Amino acid sequence: MPELTTPLDLEDLRATIAEIIDVDIAEVTDTADFKEELDVDSLLALEILVTLERKYGTKLAESNLQKVRSLNETYALLAEQLEAS
Amino acid sequence: MSTSAVITGVGLATALGAGYDATWQGLRTGRSAIADVAPPGGLYPGRGPAPAAALPDDLSDVSAFGRKRLRALSRESLLVSRAGLLAWQDAGLDADGAPAPEDLGVVLGTTGAGLTGYLQVLHDGLTLGTDLVSPYAGPQGSLNAAVSDLAIGADAQGPVLTVTAGRCSGAEALTVAGDLVRTGQAEVVLVAAVDVLDPLTLDAAGAREPGAGGVPAAGDAPAGRPARTPRPFAPEPTGSLPGEAVVVLVVEGTGRALERGARVHAEIAAVGTALGEAGDTDGAAATRAVATALAAAGVAPRDVGLVCSSADGSGPVDRAEAHALGGAFGAHVPVFATGAALGDCAGTTTLLQVALAARALRCGETPATAGLADWSPTLPRLSVSGAPQRCPAAAAALVLTTDDRPGAAAVVLRPPR
Amino acid sequence: MAVVDRSARVVVTGLGVLSPVGETLEDFWDSVVHAVVGTRPLQRPDAADFAGRLAGEVRGFPAVRGTGDRVTRLAVAAASAATADAGLVPWAGDPARAGVCFGTLLGSRAALEPAVTRFHRAGAHGTATGGADAPAVQPPPVVGLADAVAREHGFLGPGSVVATACASGNSALAYAAEAIRAGRADVMVAGGAEELSAGIMMMFASLRSLTDDALRPFDRNRSGLVVSEGAAALVLESYEHARARGARVYAELAGWASACDAHHMTAPHPEGRGARRSLERALAMAGVAREQVGHISAHGTGTPSNDVVEAAAVRAVFGDGGPALSSLKGALGHTQGAASAIEAVACVLALRDGVIPPTANLVDPDPACPVDLVYGAAREAPLDVVVNNAFGFGGNTACTVFTRPGLGRNAG
Structure with missing residues (x-):
């Protein structure tokens, strides 16, 4: 049973990611590296992936974990996925 | 069992107050904290508020040993981490006399730690699909997550255990801690206990009420009390009502406490x-x-x-x-x-x-x-x-x-x- | 009574096990020694979302959940086999001097599943939930697992359930051994139990920990774990009590220790600091020298992170030429809270027979795990000391040390 899904918006995505990784929204700059700069470990990266899957009603294969590296890259990945679906 | 261990720190929160003093003062007045409590977590619609003793506040102004990313923690984990810091400070270990990390043990008694997390996993897996279960929820749904988070917060690298024995779980935790201190397996043990209201228990409490839904039956509760109060030792028992609490005690050997000049709450004889x-x-x-x-x-x-x-x-x-x-x-x-x-x-x-x-x-x-x-x-x-x-x-x-x-x-x- | 007899030695006098590779002690041991793999595509109707995923079921054990609580029945069955093996049935001693401790990950929580599943399924199909606003079920007390075993035997002594995630079996042994050493009990039945359930599959699936290939401990191509169920129990007694009743002594439980990584909820500390500390402290308590250890039953979950960290911890403690390692999880899958109890049974049988079981499914040892791995076939070796490793989520680690009865020790 899919949840109601959300249209993709960069600022909304920024807020979502800030909430998941529990940091100030200002820290999630367009290019901040999740792993290096925001201390996102693999479990947290997986949590981001699953939360985005729920929110946007799309399937992000686990192999995409490497692409969930920054806000910009995550946005691009989602845009591509939502386009394709 | 004979022990020569003492309690040098206490951190707790109950429905009567966030902290040892607040709880004590509340108890002196003879007041009951039973009130109508909304079902937690939003997992199920529920039958509405049920009478229970809920924490007024989850020690929200207390740091969880300075940890960040608290969103990932269950209530149980958060509560023991925060009460743990209160106990740590109460024992004066933040100032001086803290043991080396490998000599600090953690033992936690509980009946239901992780239960709400486990129900969340089932909820998400069954309603959203098994691929959409939060990776954070799973580990937080196991019995030993709360003690592990306490250990992470306190940097306790010594012995670790979660023990469950119904309402006597805390006594088992004290016994284990006593063994650890007496045999030198740990110098100091954080002895914790936590249980929070879960939606199933709360729903059942609501269902047992006369005129279910948490509405007090006519003539039951005195004015100003939102729900009835259990009556200990009464001729016709009306039953207990669920509560929630967190307690962390700092337990250490008597000799060690004396040596560092610690204030002792009591000796566990x-x-x-x-x-x-x-x-x-x-x-x-x-x-x-x-x-x-x-x-x-x-x-x-x-x-x-x-x-x-x-x-x-x-x-x-x-x-x-x-x-x-x-x-x-x-x-x-x-x-x-x-x-x-x-x-x-x-x-x-x-x-x-x-x-x-x-x-x-x-x-x-x-x-x-x-x-x-x-x-x-x-x-x-x-x-x-x-x-x-x-x-x-x-x-x-x-x-x-x-x-x-x-x-x-x-x-x-x-x-x- | 207030005097603690620190020299009270703890011995093993009875064993019981129900596993995916055997439901009696000798069937289990025969399968393990011959690397029989017990994991198969899951067919249980109550885990339909995971149909076809690999899992390890105790197949001969009365079917699916629904009538009572499977994990409790598994625990009672293992405990009863162990007490019968120890010649303790019926218990003729003081009921207060005998107790029970079991370890588990989720315990009887799976008993909630049928009602919770019905509730959510009804909601999903828009059908009435019978007027219910929440699943009509109460969480069963987790300690019921131990209490059922105690009632079965008429024991009224120390009773509890302990949890250190996947190290829970070893923690139960430690709890029981402390009770005997401190003089609170003469006899303790200690073990671990876990049942397969949709919930436990969901937890590991959400962590992307499950493999569809095979659980391959320490293999270059290991890709994750397989969830299994089972139960095991060991009868522990004070040496004095066992001798007085003329019991057969399999082994001595000479050392135990636990330690916490205090690092991360799911990832092991990169240097395995908890694992290493548990190993060192358990060996110190046992009073044995490193070179006396002939075999380690590894935690060996077949996940990329565990196996490399475990191998590093073992090397850090033993250096070059350390003991022979094998992991039972290739054969059994990961039985969670039961795992280290089942592995403890295997440790005791390895001591008895001088046989180190092979690691099933291990074909191509990972050079990043530079330890003496036993695979392909069992290895015969006279054994004096065997160590049981167990490392759980939350960085909860626990090790136990078993020695041949009568082995001279320099401490105790």
Whole structure:
């Protein structure tokens, strides 16, 4: 049973990611590296992936974990996925 | 079991207040914290508010040992981390005298830690699909997550254990901690207990209410009380109501505490536990637990100056404890019970009682017992009062916890020397 | 009674096990020694979302959940086999001197599943939930697992359930051994139990920990774990009590220790600091020299992170030429809270027979795990000391040390 899904918006995505990784929204700059700069470990990266899957009603294969590296890259990945679906 | 361990730090939160002092002051007034509580978590629609004793605030102004990313933690994990820091500070370990990380142990008693997380996993897996279960929820849904988060926060790299034995879980945790300290496996142990209201238990409490939905039956509760209060030792028991609490005690060897000049809350003289046979209605297990603990502590019944009972308005518990305490101490030792004020706090019961009995021992006064009504004519009479009772210069305090497994645990405390 | 007899030695006098590779002690041991793999595509109707995923079921054990609580029945069955093996049935001693401790990950929580599943399924199909606003079920007390075993045997002594996630079996042994050493009990039945359930599959699936290939401990191509169920129990007694009743002594439980990584909820500390500390402290308590250890039953979960960290911890403690390692999880899958109890049974049988079981499914040892791995076939070796490793989520680690009865020790 899919949840109601959300249209993709960069600022909304920024807020979502800030909430998941529990940091100030200002820290999630367009290019901040999740792993290096925001201390996102693999479990947290997986949590981001699953939360985005729920929110946007799309399937992000686990192999995409490497692409969930920054806000910009995550946005691009989602845009591509939502386009394709 | 004989121990030579002392309690040097206490951190706790109950429905009567966020902290040791707030809880103590609340208990002195004889007030009950039972109120209508909305089902937590939003997992199920629920039947609406049910009577229970909920924490007013999850110690939200206390740091979880400076940890960040608290969103990922369950309530149980957050609560033990925060109460853990209160206990740590209370013991003065933040200033000086902290053990090396590898000599700091953590032991936690609980009946339900992780249950809400587990229900969340089932909810997400069954309604969203198994691929959309939060990776954070799974580990937080296991029994040992709370103690692991406490260990991470406190950097406790010594022995670790979660133990569950119904309402006596805290007594088991104290026993394990005593072993660790006595045998040198740890220098200091954070002995914790946590249980929070879960939606299934709360729903069941609502369903048991007269006129279910948490609406007090006519003529039940006095004006101003949103729900009824359990009535310990009453002729017609109306049953206990669920509560939630977190307790963390700092336990260390007597010698170590003396050496570092620590303020001691109480000495844990002995812990005794006992299981009863099925159909144990007159407190055989409780009687045996009391006798075992007193013998192990080398304390005579006449030296016990105050008792904390786990009576909470549930018929079997109250009956067992009235028989065991009446048999051991007669009607003259001041007894207090917190179950009507704080609810049935499940696996945290014993440690809450220990913290409060230690306070009573130091103050020379028990708090009031809430919810007292008529005394059941079939139970031995105890000295229980709706007001604080004086007990100056008590040589020892006894804590008795009873569970309908059936089983019981007794803890003997001595005042600091 | 207040005097603690620190020299009270703890011995093993009875064993019981139910596993995906055997439901009696000798069937289990025969399968393990021959590397029989017991994991198969899951077919249980109550885990339909995971149909076809690999899992390890105790197949001969009365079917699916629903009538009572499977994990409790598994625990009672293992305990009863162990007490019968020890010649303790019926128990003629003081009921208060015998107790029970079991370890588990989720315990009886799976008993909630049928009602919770019905509730959510009804909601999903828009059908009435019978007027219910929440699943009509109460969480069963987790300690019921131990209490059922105690009632079965008439024991009224120390009773509890302990949890250190996947190290829970070893923690139960430690709890029980402390109770005996401190003089609180003469006999303890200690073990671990876990049942397969949709919930446990969901938890590991959400962590992307499950493999569809095979659980391959220490293999270059290991890709994750397989969830299994089972139960095991060991009868522990004080040496004095066992001798007085003329019991057969399998082994001595000479050392135990636990330690916490205090690092992360799911990832092991990169240097395995908890694992290493548990190993060192358990060996110190046992009073045995490193070179006396002939075999380690590894935690060996077949996940990329565990196996490399475990191998590093073992090397850090033993250096070059350390003991022979094998992991039972290739054969059994990961039985969670039961795992280290089942592995403890295997440790005791390895001591008895002088046989180190092979690691099933291990074909191509990972050079990043430079330890003496036993695979392909069992290895015969006279054994004096065997160590049981167990490392759980939350960085909860626990090790136990078993020695041949009568082995001279320099401490105790």
